[in-house]
Amino acid sequence: MSSFATQFRHQLILVRRDPGPLLGYTLMPLLLIVVLKPMFDALGRGSGLGGAAQATSAMAVMFALFALKTVGAMLLDERTWRTWDRLRASPARAHTILLAKALPVFCVLVVQQAVLFSFTIAVYGLEPPSWGPLIGVVIAWSACILLLGTAAATLVRTPAQLSAAGDLFALATTIIGGALVPSYLLVSWLRAAGPVSPGYWGLRAYHAALSGGALARPLAMLGAFALAGVVATVAIARRKVA
Amino acid sequence: MIHAHSLTKRFGDRLALEGFELHVAAGEIAGLVGHNGAGKTTFARAVAGLVTLDDGTVTVAGIDVAADRRSARGQLGVAPQELALYPTATARENLELFAALHGLGRRQTRSAIGDVARALVLDEVLDGRVAQLSGGQQRRVQAATAMVHRPPVLLLDEPTVGADPVTREALLGAVRTAADDGAAVVYTTHYLPELDVLGATLAVADRGRVVARGERDELRAAADSETLDDLYRELVCAA
Numbered sequence: 290m291s292s293f294a295t296q297f298r299h300q301l302i303l304v305r306r307d308p309g310p311l312l313g314y315t316l317m318p319l320l321l322i323v324v325l326k327p328m329f330d331a332l333g334r335g336s337g338l339g340g341a342a343q344a345t346s347a348m349a350v351m352f353a354l355f356a357l358k359t360v361g362a363m364l365l366d367e368r369t370w371r372t373w374d375r376l377r378a379s380p381a382r383a384h385t386i387l388l389a390k391a392l393p394v395f396c397v398l399v400v401q402q403a404v405l406f407s408f409t410i411a412v413y414g415l416e417p418p419s420w421g422p423l424i425g426v427v428i429a430w431s432a433c434i435l436l437l438g439t440a441a442a443t444l445v446r447t448p449a450q451l452s453a454a455g456d457l458f459a460l461a462t463t464i465i466g467g468a469l470v471p472s473y474l475l476v477s478w479l480r481a482a483g484p485v486s487p488g489y490w491g492l493r494a495y496h497a498a499l500s501g502g503a504l505a506r507p508l509a510m511l512g513a514f515a516l517a518g519v520v521a522t523v524a525i526a527r528r529k530v531a
Numbered sequence: 532m533i534h535a536h537s538l539t540k541r542f543g544d545r546l547a548l549e550g551f552e553l554h555v556a557a558g559e560i561a562g563l564v565g566h567n568g569a570g571k572t573t574f575a576r577a578v579a580g581l582v583t584l585d586d587g588t589v590t591v592a593g594i595d596v597a598a599d600r601r602s603a604r605g606q607l608g609v610a611p612q613e614l615a616l617y618p619t620a621t622a623r624e625n626l627e628l629f630a631a632l633h634g635l636g637r638r639q640t641r642s643a644i645g646d647v648a649r650a651l652v653l654d655e656v657l658d659g660r661v662a663q664l665s666g667g668q669q670r671r672v673q674a675a676t677a678m679v680h681r682p683p684v685l686l687l688d689e690p691t692v693g694a695d696p697v698t699r700e701a702l703l704g705a706v707r708t709a710a711d712d713g714a715a716v717v718y719t720t721h722y723l724p725e726l727d728v729l730g731a732t733l734a735v736a737d738r739g740r741v742v743a744r745g746e747r748d749e750l751r752a753a754a755d756s757e758t759l760d761d762l763y764r765e766l767v768c769a770a
Contacts, residue, residue, distance in 0.1 A: 306660075
């Protein structure tokens, strides 16, 4: 087994040994969809999307944003366990170590959203016009969350800081992005602030994938947020090392 | 094997290393002692390429750490002062990871884990999660992760702190065996009698520099000290 494969497997073991938070963020949206389906049906009429599509998009965005905290925690663990310096003191390349840590977490995010969409497709008969765009958005949104989570883990110093900042960020971006309450129902100033939230573009991307709309702009914006996550991570890490 | 020449490292206003000089040959165990804050841990981090030096050079097995960090790290086994293991993984999973990071294949890893587990009396706890092991067992697992790939250079930063007698004996035995097999070892400790057990040479660090270096008996005689503790007090505490 190659060094990368062993590192990848090791990270999967760590994820498997502490599945609670991710399992919660995978099952809670299913429960919420069941409970809130009538409300989403009503809201869906106003947005031009069906209730099931509206509900699934909103939950996919909202709970991925909450999972961002868990992504950050997995990376922060390396610092609280003091294992990060031990990895750095090995001859393995830094990008290999990072990739082996990030890839399993990325897979978990993809699975979280795949479970959500599979559930709505099976139970509520959601029918995406085409699978390609939906899969593309799942991948882009997961990558965006992963890279923003990495930046958050680099920025904070303790799990408590991460938890508090993660909850605030998730709730704020969910609300501003229109995932909790559709944008057209928000007060005007909040509606105007929507585009600064990655959740807004995540939701736009899902709506486009589920309605056959144009995906280029939302995907480009998700790419920009992901890039911002990378730049922030590198800048913060450099400042801390110096 | 380790040549640290005139190392200087400043953290803000604090000078952690100031002309730190230490040379350790293959097969030698150099006992590095000194107060907390004397520069021992910063030295170990400099050898591992984890801090950027303001001045000075470190070579590991002939490789300049600043010029080729990755190759230099390939020659090292590092056990830091504080426990740094994956608590939710088993001892074996931790060892497999560190063996893989140093490029060991699956078969080599299996055999190396068997060897290091025997040496450090870990056979029966290999499949236990680190968080559920005793403090002494965790210490041994930590040392094992530094030794599993049989590195030519070992940096062990207070590996026996808080260890029970069984752990201490196992660790000291494994370190002595590694040196007998040709490894250069830097062994940081506050328990000076351990250096007699290891047959180590002595390096006394104080305020970021090595203030005494040589054979224990020679240094003891020069300072007219009967024990290592007396010598330490003579060299460091009186300063």
